[in-house]
Amino acid sequence: MVKSYKLLDLLSMDVQKALKWVDELVLFKTGSHLNSLQQSILTGVWNNQKYKEIADNYHCTEANVKRVAGNLWQLISEELDEKVSKVNFRATMERYYISNSPIRNFVQANLNKGNINVYGESFYSGESAKNIVSAPPQQTTEQRVDLSEAPELQCLYNRSAEIITIKHWIVKEKIRIITLFGLPGIGKTALAREIVEQIKANFDFVVWRNCTNTLTVQVLQTNLIQFFSQGSDIKFSSLIEYLRSSSCLIVLDEVQELFANNELAGTYLSQFKDYDRFWQKIVRSNHNSCFLLLSWETPTELASLEEENRHCRSLKINGLGETAIKILTSKNLKDENKWKELIQIYGSNPSWLNIIASTIQDLFNGSVERFLSYPSLFLGNLESRLHTYYQRLSDSEKIVICWFAHQEAVDFFYKPEDLALSDADFLKVIQSLKKRGLLEKITHQESSLFVVPTLFKAYFQRDMSI
Numbered sequence: 001m002v003k004s005y006k007l008l009d010l011l012s013m014d015v016q017k018a019l020k021w022v023d024e025l026v027l028f029k030t031g032s033h034l035n036s037l038q039q040s041i042l043t044g045v046w047n048n049q050k051y052k053e054i055a056d057n058y059h060c061t062e063a064n065v066k067r068v069a070g071n072l073w074q075l076i077s078e079e080l081d082e083k084v085s086k087v088n089f090r091a092t093m094e095r096y097y098i099s100n101s102p103i104r105n106f107v108q109a110n111l112n113k114g115n116i117n118v119y120g121e122s123f124y125s126g127e128s129a130k131n132i133v134s135a136p137p138q139q140t141t142e143q144r145v146d147l148s149e150a151p152e153l154q155c156l157y158n159r160s161a162e163i164i165t166i167k168h169w170i171v172k173e174k175i176r177i178i179t180l181f182g183l184p185g186i187g188k189t190a191l192a193r194e195i196v197e198q199i200k201a202n203f204d205f206v207v208w209r210n211c212t213n214t215l216t217v218q219v220l221q222t223n224l225i226q227f228f229s230q231g232s233d234i235k236f237s238s239l240i241e242y243l244r245s246s247s248c249l250i251v252l253d254e255v256q257e258l259f260a261n262n263e264l265a266g267t268y269l270s271q272f273k274d275y276d277r278f279w280q281k282i283v284r285s286n287h288n289s290c291f292l293l294l295s296w297e298t299p300t301e302l303a304s305l306e307e308e309n310r311h312c313r314s315l316k317i318n319g320l321g322e323t324a325i326k327i328l329t330s331k332n333l334k335d336e337n338k339w340k341e342l343i344q345i346y347g348s349n350p351s352w353l354n355i356i357a358s359t360i361q362d363l364f365n366g367s368v369e370r371f372l373s374y375p376s377l378f379l380g381n382l383e384s385r386l387h388t389y390y391q392r393l394s395d396s397e398k399i400v401i402c403w404f405a406h407q408e409a410v411d412f413f414y415k416p417e418d419l420a421l422s423d424a425d426f427l428k429v430i431q432s433l434k435k436r437g438l439l440e441k442i443t444h445q446e447s448s449l450f451v452v453p454t455l456f457k458a459y460f461q462r463d464m465s466i
Contacts, residue, residue, distance in 0.1 A: 015046040018093045022076065028284060028308070029075055041069045046090050079284070081238045096286075143204055146227060150208035150251070153197060154190040157350065158323035165315065166195055170249070170290050171202055175313050176283050179255075179293040179302055182317035183437045184385060185351025188294045189253055191317065195292075196251060203289075204246040211257040217274040224250065240285050248289035255295035261392050264432040266300040276301050283312045296389075297435055316437075319348030328368075331357035335369040342368050345377070345454045352455070355381050377458040386459045393436075396421055400429045401438055401452065405460035409442060409449035 019042055023034045034042075037058055044054035051069065055062040069086060076084045076092075084092050169175040180188045200206045207227055209220070221239045228242040229235055236242050258272040259265070268275060276299075282291060283305050293299075298314055305312040320327075324343045327350060333339070346352045359380040364371045371378065379386065393401065403419065404410055415426050430450065433439040439450045452460065 015043055017097065018042065018046060018090075021093070022072070025075060025079055025284075026072075037065075037068055038072060041065060041072065042089075045069070045086050051086070079281075081240060143201075143206075144227070144230075145200060145206040147196070147206070147208050149210045149253075150193055150196070151189055153193055156187070156190060156194055157320050157326055159187070159191050159194070162191060162315065162317065163195055163198070166191075166292075167199055169313050170195075170292070171199055174288050174311075175290060176285075176287065176311040177279060177291045177293065177302060177305075177313075179295060179298050179314040180317055181295050181298045181314060181435075183347070183349060184296060184389060185349050186317050186319060187350050188317050192251055192253070192292055192294055196249065200249065202247065203249045205248040206251075207248070208251040208253065211252055211254045213257060213269075213271075215258070216271055217278045220252075240281065240287065243282075243285070243287040243289040246289070249292065250289070251292045251294070253294045255293045255299070256297050256392075258299075259297055259392075263394050264397070264428065265297040265435040266303075266432075268299075275299065280305065296392075319343075320350055321348050324348040324350065324353055327353045328357055331361060332366060333357055333360060333368050334366045338368040338372055341372060347453055347455060352382055377455075379455075379459065382455075383459070386456070389436075390459070394429075394432070396425065396429050397433055397436075397438075400426070401433055401456075402460050404433075404439065404450065405452045405457045409444065409451045411447055411449055 019034065019039060022038075022042060026038070027033055037060065040058050041054055044057070049057075051065045052062050055065045058065070073084050073086070073089070076089070080092065080096065082092070166178060166180070169178055180192060182188055196206060196208070205228055207224065209215070209223070224239055225236070225242065228246070228248070234245070236245065242248065258268055258275060260267050260269045279299060279302055283302075293302075302312055302314065306314055322340065322343070325339055328339050328342070331354075342356075343353065346356060359378065360366060360368060360371045363378075364374075390398070399419065400421070403416065412426070412430055415421075415423070419426065421429065430439060434441065434450075438452060438456055440453060442449050442451060451457075
């Protein structure tokens with residue numbers, strides 16, 4: 001038996017929904033809500049009014065209406081990646097609404113099967129009801145997973161709290177960009193790999209990519225589009241359309257490779273500056289996909305977006321704490337009464353502890369006490385890694401961190417007079433060093449004091465001729 005539905009009842013976007021959507025866009029782009037003229041223009045165009053009619057009703061010139069309308073169409077066009085004008089504004093917004101509406105899949109499927117008779121006047125001006133349902137259909141494809149660039153699953157120590165938080169952000173809250181950041185070797189990649197394994201069944205597509213010095217925005221988008229479209233009859237022209245039509249989980253590891261050395265934290269290399277606008281579009285566009293970024297440093301614009309937008313989150317991955325004892329146990333080290341001291345010095349960083357534990361076995365016969373009693377803190381194979389991290393710093397960061405390394409807990413209000421930095425630049429450097437994990441904040445009598453972590457302090461106190 002053929003059922004009859006009126007599409008207006010099933011798929012309806014009224015002018016108030018359109019106004020709300022555009023208002024949020026304008027607020028994000030300009031910092032201001034729609035004014036009364038902008039609202040009148042959008043409402044008038046929605047109802048097929050000419051610019052002159054809108055101008056007469058608002059008691060202003062037609063030229064003014066055209067100018068304001070032109071700015072609106074440009075903002076909307078940039079957001080949707082397609083040309084929007086007075087002629088197609090309503091049709092575009094309704095198609096956008098349909099393409100993101102759960103009922104769309106029901107209508108498309110049943111129309112194709114002949115189970116729905118469409119009647120009633122189309123709410124696309126000048127278009128038939130058949131064209132309404134021609135909005136980009138949901139991809140119907142088997143799940144596809146590409147973890148060829150991901151590491152193997154590893155043993156995780158005491159990361160249950162982080163896993164619960166991140167899974168909730170991705171699966172329940174539908175957060176669009178999540179950044180896991182922290183020092184090298186802290187376990188970001190291993191943590192992300194475990195999370196992917198636990199939640200990959202929730203997605204149509206899962207892909208892991210490692211950032212390199214050739215992964216521009218264009219290269220990334222082309223690569224992902226090829227992956228999403230492979231073996232499918234449905235082809236979209238933009239990445240956003242794939243993210244809307246399917247649920248996709250994209251992991252990008254080593255994001256710090258997009259950033260420049262000798263600059264403040266999170267400063268892009270020239271060929272990667274387009275990522276700034278790309279992340280903003282991913283966060284602000286309506287979709288149910290997620291980018292999981294792993295980095296030593298957080299992209300600056302994402303920190304700002306997190307403060308403004310509920311679709312962006314970041315989580316600093318810290319050391320393992322006392323759970324790191326399990327690593328020393330597995331290495332059969334001696335002198336358990338000294339293990340906590342060793343863990344504190346190396347920031348309970350799992351990678352660093354594994355490296356130094358091997359050194360203790362090799363040179364000190366497994367004795368942690370003998371290792372710690374050595375005249376100076378031995379860095380061993382870690383020294384080259386710390387040096388690589390040091391080389392990423394800007395010249396001003398190197399000056400400030402070396403000064404901090406020769407102090408105890410410091411109140412930045414007491415900046416040395418001979419430090420060749422303005423007060424404003426000094427604060428920027430402190431903020432950058434804190435993002436890198438090279439300064440830790442402690443509170444003392446309602447004042448904020450900063451200290452250099454023990455291992456880095458030992459490194460920076462050495463001959464800085466490096």
